[in-house]
Amino acid sequence: MGTVNLPDLRVLLVDDNVVVRKLIEVQLANMGFKNIDSAGNSNEAQEKISATPYDIVFLDWNMPGKSGYTLMQEYREDRQYDHIAFVMVTAESQERYTREALKAGATMYITKPIAPATFKEKIDRVLAWLESNRASKAGAAGA
Amino acid sequence: MKPISAKDIDAERAHISEVVSDGVVETFNSMFGQAITAGDLAEKFQSEKGSVYSSIKLHQANVDVEFCFRFDIELLLQAAELIFTRDYLDANPVQNDIACEIANIVCSKVKAYLNEKGFDTEMGFPFIPPADENPLLKNRDMVHMHFYYGGEQSSRGVGVVVNFFADDKPPVT
Numbered sequence: 001m002g003t004v005n006l007p008d009l010r011v012l013l014v015d016d017n018v019v020v021r022k023l024i025e026v027q028l029a030n031m032g033f034k035n036i037d038s039a040g041n042s043n044e045a046q047e048k049i050s051a052t053p054y055d056i057v058f059l060d061w062n063m064p065g066k067s068g069y070t071l072m073q074e075y076r077e078d079r080q081y082d083h084i085a086f087v088m089v090t091a092e093s094q095e096r097y098t099r100e101a102l103k104a105g106a107t108m109y110i111t112k113p114i115a116p117a118t119f120k121e122k123i124d125r126v127l128a129w130l131e132s133n134r135a136s137k138a139g140a141a142g143a
Numbered sequence: 144m145k146p147i148s149a150k151d152i153d154a155e156r157a158h159i160s161e162v163v164s165d166g167v168v169e170t171f172n173s174m175f176g177q178a179i180t181a182g183d184l185a186e187k188f189q190s191e192k193g194s195v196y197s198s199i200k201l202h203q204a205n206v207d208v209e210f211c212f213r214f215d216i217e218l219l220l221q222a223a224e225l226i227f228t229r230d231y232l233d234a235n236p237v238q239n240d241i242a243c244e245i246a247n248i249v250c251s252k253v254k255a256y257l258n259e260k261g262f263d264t265e266m267g268f269p270f271i272p273p274a275d276e277n278p279l280l281k282n283r284d285m286v287h288m289h290f291y292y293g294g295e296q297s298s299r300g301v302g303v304v305v306n307f308f309a310d311d312k313p314p315v316t
Contacts, residue, residue: 017240017243017244017247018235018237018240019223019226019237019240019241019244020244022226022227023174023226026226062247062266062268064268090251091247091248091250091251091252092251092254092255093251093252093255094254094255094258112170112174112244112247112248112251113169113170113173113174113248114173114174115173115174116173
């Protein structure tokens with residue numbers, strides 16, 4: 001990846017279940033990610049996103065309190081955060097949820113149970129999105 | 144979307160059982176690195192080292208479908224040790240989190256199956272039932288599914304037991 005260096009990417013994992021957060025963290029670490037934070041709910045996530053320029057945010061769709069889906073919608077309405085790749089992680093396997101998430105601005109949709117091979121393939125696509133997004137921003141800035 | 148009733152769930156119980164069974168096996172295998180086998184040796188129900196229970200509900204209007212899971216604590220600890228360090232687990236028992244996550248994933252698959260059949264349901268959050276309440280022993284059992292771990296000989300006994308049942312609630316007047 002030209003402009004994307006895994007150890008430099010800042011990642012936030014948002015899920016109310018510590019086991020899911022850890023599972024994703026382990027898989028990302030195995031891929032070479034180094035900067036991985038986590039949050040147990042949307043309020044904590046908002047505080048962290050305000051303080052740190054994350055590149056990728058994993059969101060659990062269904063969490064007590066504000067859902068990950070709602071949180072993503074809010075950030076997608078603010079162009080200040082359009083550099084963030086939002087990855088929805090959910091057990092909802094119906095196609096309509098995937099469509100809904102992508103339409104609302106999700107960069108990727110990962111269905112649980114999370115299988116390592118599928119996970120890596122989807123993260124590679126997220127990295128490609130980050131690369132493309134950065135390239136188009138750089139192009140726009142240079143125009 | 145069609146309204147659902149306890150009779151509908153009863154009529155679909157063989158298919159729902161299949162979805163639950165596939166979901167439990169897939170989740171343990173792919174996400175938690177544990178080989179699980181579906182079986183029906185109900186006499187091995189008793190756990191030697193203790194159990195963890197989790198529950199989750201699907202509902203639509205006046206119908207609740209409750210799914211109850213019982214896990215051998217040893218099986219959950221094995222799964223946890225693949226993810227967390229021993230030190231972390233000593234300070235932070237995560238077996239309830241694993242039990243809830245499996246319930247969440249499996250029930251989502253049932254929700255998707257019912258949706259394909261034209262029944263739209265909402266799914267609640269998974270929860271750990273009160274310690275003095277064994278949800279599997281509620282006198283309304285429709286289906287009991289048993290899963291074994293520890294290889295093909297199933298020598299480790301029942302690793303997971305799942306039950307589900309539906310209730311028609313009286314309409315609110």
